[in-house]
Amino acid sequence: MNHKVAFSFADGKTLFFPVQANEILLDAALRNGINIPLDCREGVCGTCQGRCESGDYSQDYVDEEALSSQDLQQRKMLTCQTRVQSDAAFYFDFASSLCNAAGPDQFTATVTDVKQVSASTAILHLNLGKVGPSLDYLPGQYARLLIPGTGNKRSYSFANRPSVSNELQFLIRLLPDGVMSNYIRERCRVGDEIALEAPLGAFYLRHIARPLVLVAGGTGLSALLGMLDELAERGCEQPVHLYYGVRDAADLCEQARINAYEQRIPGFRYTEVVSDPSPHWTGKRGYIAEHFDVAELRDGQVDMYVCGPPPMVESIKTWLQAQALDSVHLYYEKFTESNA
Numbered sequence: 001m002n003h004k005v006a007f008s009f010a011d012g013k014t015l016f017f018p019v020q021a022n023e024i025l026l027d028a029a030l031r032n033g034i035n036i037p038l039d040c041r042e043g044v045c046g047t048c049q050g051r052c053e054s055g056d057y058s059q060d061y062v063d064e065e066a067l068s069s070q071d072l073q074q075r076k077m078l079t080c081q082t083r084v085q086s087d088a089a090f091y092f093d094f095a096s097s098l099c100n101a102a103g104p105d106q107f108t109a110t111v112t113d114v115k116q117v118s119a120s121t122a123i124l125h126l127n128l129g130k131v132g133p134s135l136d137y138l139p140g141q142y143a144r145l146l147i148p149g150t151g152n153k154r155s156y157s158f159a160n161r162p163s164v165s166n167e168l169q170f171l172i173r174l175l176p177d178g179v180m181s182n183y184i185r186e187r188c189r190v191g192d193e194i195a196l197e198a199p200l201g202a203f204y205l206r207h208i209a210r211p212l213v214l215v216a217g218g219t220g221l222s223a224l225l226g227m228l229d230e231l232a233e234r235g236c237e238q239p240v241h242l243y244y245g246v247r248d249a250a251d252l253c254e255q256a257r258i259n260a261y262e263q264r265i266p267g268f269r270y271t272e273v274v275s276d277p278s279p280h281w282t283g284k285r286g287y288i289a290e291h292f293d294v295a296e297l298r299d300g301q302v303d304m305y306v307c308g309p310p311p312m313v314e315s316i317k318t319w320l321q322a323q324a325l326d327s328v329h330l331y332y333e334k335f336t337e338s339n340a
């Protein structure tokens with residue numbers, strides 16, 4: 001049985017390839033044109049090392065000079081000694097160019113739906129069609145879209161998990177005057193073709209061994225919806241707490257979908273926070289970190305995924321340091337919104 005493997009690199013590129021049953025990972029990578037740096041091929045030199053981010057694997061031989069017991073606990077691995085027993089994702093702390101690996105693939109997708117889902121947000125549905133290549137990506141990653149009728153490209157996180165139907169979703173922040181915002185409001189029609197390149201980004205769901213805290217600011221929710229769809233589909237035995245912060249209550253979107261995760265993911269909790277609400281708002285107000293469940297973070301040894309504007313990400317990092325919550329593994333994407 002073949003397994004699907006993703007290799008992600010420090011420059012944000014991710015490459016997918018099939019691995020045959022019981023095949024050495026390095027052999028599969030080389031067969032697919034991914035020339036991981038190597039030397040001994042015997043598990044001794046450590047040159048081919050990476051880290052398993054998700055999935056099950058075993059290693060034939062690992063010399064203690066190559067990886068220490070602490071390295072092994074951190075799921076570091078040697079590509080020349082690794083065999084996978086499931087679909088899996090690995091990270092390498094060097095640029096993909098070292099492997100002569102090609103960059104993200106280019107696709108042309110068709111608009112299948114577009115609608116406004118809050119005062120400041122639209123959701124764009126694209127489909128790559130049943131003919132041609134399917135697009136593999138890791139939940140949390142993003143695509144760069146060429147906006148029709150312009151030479152401008154903008155980056156958006158996938159708001160759903162990859163599927164055989166090749167359907168892609170993206171949350172789009174609607175600016176008063178922006179190239180993508182104007183296209184969405186004025187010209188976007190079902191049937192439009194949009195060129196895109198993907199997958200991109202090093203923000204994605206890792207191996208799940210601890211409780212998860214997901215933190216979204218504005219349309220940073222998009223990447224986390226992709227992760228939540230993945231958790232709902234493949235099952236998750238760890239508790240999952242989603243925090244979602246917006247400026248005004250009218251900016252909240254995809255509420256029915258978020259609430260439905262309570263049925264789809266056991267142990268799912270949801271907290272929404274509005275930073276600048278109208279006087280009628282009766283929910284939580286202020287900044288997200290003010291509403292973190294500190295006991296949950298202190299006791300739970302959690303993995304935290306944060307996607308939002310740079311000031312929000314920075315404020316959460318500062319807050320975690322101030323609370324001395326060193327046990328929290330923090331993964332984040334600073335979601336820089338274009339002003340035009």
Ligand code: FES
Nearest residue numbers: 039040041046080
């Ligand atoms: S190439 Fe030397 S440990 Fe893999």
